[in-house]
Amino acid sequence: MTPTIAIICNTSLHVRRSRTNLIDALKSMGARVVLVSPHDDSVPALRDMGVIHEHVDIDQYGTNPLREAATFHGIRKVLRRVRPSVCLCYTIKANTIGALAARSLGIPVINNIAGIGRAFDGNERMFRSLIKRLYAMSLRRSARVFFQNSDDMRLFVQQGMVKEALARRIPGSGVDLTRFQRSFDFPETPVFLFVGRLLIAKGAKMYIDAARTMVEQGTDARFVLAGERLDESGYVSAQDLDAFTSCKGCSYLGQVPPGQIGALLASCSFLVLPSYYGEGVPRTLLEAGAVGRPIIATDSVGCKDVIRHKVNGLKIAPRDQDALLCAMREAAGMDKETLLTLGRQSREIVETKFDEKIVIQAYLDECARILSDRVAAPA
Numbered sequence: 001m002t003p004t005i006a007i008i009c010n011t012s013l014h015v016r017r018s019r020t021n022l023i024d025a026l027k028s029m030g031a032r033v034v035l036v037s038p039h040d041d042s043v044p045a046l047r048d049m050g051v052i053h054e055h056v057d058i059d060q061y062g063t064n065p066l067r068e069a070a071t072f073h074g075i076r077k078v079l080r081r082v083r084p085s086v087c088l089c090y091t092i093k094a095n096t097i098g099a100l101a102a103r104s105l106g107i108p109v110i111n112n113i114a115g116i117g118r119a120f121d122g123n124e125r126m127f128r129s130l131i132k133r134l135y136a137m138s139l140r141r142s143a144r145v146f147f148q149n150s151d152d153m154r155l156f157v158q159q160g161m162v163k164e165a166l167a168r169r170i171p172g173s174g175v176d177l178t179r180f181q182r183s184f185d186f187p188e189t190p191v192f193l194f195v196g197r198l199l200i201a202k203g204a205k206m207y208i209d210a211a212r213t214m215v216e217q218g219t220d221a222r223f224v225l226a227g228e229r230l231d232e233s234g235y236v237s238a239q240d241l242d243a244f245t246s247c248k249g250c251s252y253l254g255q256v257p258p259g260q261i262g263a264l265l266a267s268c269s270f271l272v273l274p275s276y277y278g279e280g281v282p283r284t285l286l287e288a289g290a291v292g293r294p295i296i297a298t299d300s301v302g303c304k305d306v307i308r309h310k311v312n313g314l315k316i317a318p319r320d321q322d323a324l325l326c327a328m329r330e331a332a333g334m335d336k337e338t339l340l341t342l343g344r345q346s347r348e349i350v351e352t353k354f355d356e357k358i359v360i361q362a363y364l365d366e367c368a369r370i371l372s373d374r375v376a377a378p379a
Contacts, residue, residue: 003371006034006084006107008075008098010058010091016042017258018173018283019090023049025360026367034082036075036098054078058093061232068097076101086110086143086370088363092117092131099138108143108370110363113152114173114280115302135161144366148172148280151301172281172305174356180290182347183266186339190221190332193268195261195284196275198229198236203274203298203324205236208244210325214332215247221332226253226264265291269339270331272296273303276318281305281354289350294342296327306354312346 005026009015015023015035023033027050034052035043043053056074059067075098079087087102087109089095099109139145139162147153147169156162192211198204204225211223225244229235244250256264265271271288273295279302286306288295295313297303309315314331316323334342 002030002032003085004032004034004082005367006036006079006082006087006102008036008087008089008094008102010037010060010093012037012040012042012046012053013258014090016046017261020046020049021176021356022360022363023051025364029364029367031367034078034084036078052082054082058097060091060093072097072101076104079105079107083107086367088112090114096134096138099142103138103141109141110366110370111139111142111145113145113147113156115148116152116155116278132159132161139166142166143370144168146170146362149302149305152278152280168362170359170362171354172286172302172359173283174359175283175286175290175350175354176356177290177351180262180265180287182290182292182343184292184340185266186269186336186343187222187267190270190334191224191268192221192270192272192328192331193224193264194226194272195256195264196227196273196282198225198227198241199234199277200236201234201275201277203272203276205240206274206319206321206324207272208236208240209321210328211250212244212247213325214328215249219329219332222249222251223247224251224253224264224268226256228255261287262291265293268293269334270294270296270313270328272324272328274298274316274318274324275303276300279303286350286354289346289354292343292347294331294339294346296324296331306349308345308349312342312349 007015026033034054036054036056038058039055047053056078058071079102084107087107089098089109089111095111099111102109145162145166147167150169153167153169157164157167194207196202245252265288271293273282273285275298281302285295285297295307297307298318299315300318307313307315314327316327
């Protein structure tokens with residue numbers, strides 16, 4: 001019998017960007033793969049891979065109880081019809097509402113906690129308590145809960161949101177070392193690059209301010225910004241973005257398609273991510289390392305798993321604007337040999353610790369265990 005494996009996520013783009021090799025591996029083991037997510041521009045490419053897509057409205061930031069209840073019932077209706085052998089859940093809505101829908105039908109769930117995001121940062125105590133209860137309810141019967149860093153795993157275990165026996169750490173989402181290959185060509189003029197959602201907590205505003213200061217001081221460098229910006233709280237304002245793009249040498253590319261990320265990273269001198277967000281392990285840091293680019297990142301959860309000061313880049317304290325400015329100035333003055341050395345060591349770190357094959361094998365092992373248990377259960 002062909003097993004069906006369902007992936008639940010709040011965006012198809014996330015799956016297309018970081019889970020296609022996992023999908024290929026699942027299909028190679030004979031599984032039928034169903035994606036439960038909102039429909040977006042990435043769905044046709046995933047269908048071309050043989051993925052069956054089931055549309056369900058999942059609001060990434062929504063908190064309306066009626067809409068969340070509708071999401072629960074929408075996911076449950078799809079799962080009841082396709083009857084997967086196991087569900088793989090990504091992002092907070094999938095890990096909570098999606099997992100609860102699966103468990104209500106007796107379907108085993110593998111969760112992936114890719115950072116805590118904004119769930120526990122700056123929210124009201126009642127809201128944080130609700131999120132913790134929701135996680136505890138949804139994770140307590142999981143078949144496995146993967147964490148992308150040790151800090152988050154320790155937090156969830158200590159606060160009773162997951163049993164220690166169910167928790168396992170994996171190296172982020174990993175990085176495809178065949179797709180992202182090392183480039184030895186650095187631009188003659190320093191090019192700084194920020195890639196990610198333009199969230200203030202991810203350091204987008206800090207990067208913009210540092211770039212504008214360096215331009216005003218006459219630094220000979222280019223500054224590139226790439227990623228999604230929404231008109232929602234927590235994102236860089238339209239005014240700040242306009243002020244950035246009006247500066248000489250500063251450009252905003254918008255959201256870059258997954259297939260163009262490698263070339264974009266290879267075109268820069270330094271990848272900058274001054275994040276104090278609840279990261280898992282930032283994928284952009286891993287992809288930059290695979291391309292052989294030095295990084296500037298913070299000593300914060302997730303980022304500190306990748307950055308090694310003066311080994312593969314420059315490490316700064318979170319929320320420290322002066323430290324970011326000093327690091328970018330230092331980076332702008334580095335010669336090509338220094339950049340090549342940092343870039344080589346950046347590649348070596350991701351090769352030894354963050355190869356995507358490690359993550360894929362962890363999923364294959366868990367899926368094989370669950371399928372074996374389900375076959376043996378009737379006996």
